[in-house]
Amino acid sequence: MVRPTKPKELKPKADVAPDQAKSGGGITDIKLIAVNTVITLLICGLFIVSNYFIVQNSLNTMFKQISNSGEGAEAEGGGEGDVIERGMIVDLGEFILNLSDPKIKRYLKINVAIELSRKETDPKPGESGGGGGHGGEGVDPMKAIAAEMDQYKPAIRDSVISTLSSKTAEELSSIAGKELAKEQIKEAVDAILAGDREVLRVSFGNFIIQ
Secondary structure: OOOOOOOOOOOOOOOHHHHHHHHHHHHHHHHHHHHHHHHHHHHHHHHHHHHHHHHHHHHHHHHHHHHHHHHHHHHHHHOOOOOOOOOOEEEEEEEEEEEEOOOOOOOOEEEEEEEEEEOOOOOOOOOOOOOOEOEOOOOOHHHHHHHHHHHOOOHHHHHHHOOOOOOOOOHOHHOOOOOOOHHHHHHHHHHHHHHHHHOOEEEEEEEEOO
């Protein structure tokens, strides 16, 4: 008589060892870290290289501008002799005048001088201009110029007073305000001289506002 056979016991599948699972995951993490590190280094390298070229181009541009400005200044200063023209100084004396401040009475004490262009007949700087004539005393050219300017002085002083007295203390306290006043005086005096001479520069001295 055949005995019934016992069913074979199924062997449970061997579970994956925890150590093996951990080792597989660790390898994956290391790969990700390595990839991220390489990408980060590449990005940093590109950033550094691009910044280098940007800074280099900026420096080259700046150096070119400085070089061009220097060449332009040399051309202006040494090209033509009449660029920096030296004229004759006419001292207009001291002015004491009220300013146009609305709330408080302020006054200005100032010395003004103007530098005028020279004519071809004027003596050059450094020349005495003296000399005797045939049978008589020679005429000093500088005295002749001074006499010429004496006829204009009252009108010139009046234009200076009109220009400065129209300013406030605040306007004349700034460099820009002083330069504007000088330019306005120059234009007013040029109109008085009517092309006979030209004002090259206006100078302020002993500038006191109280």
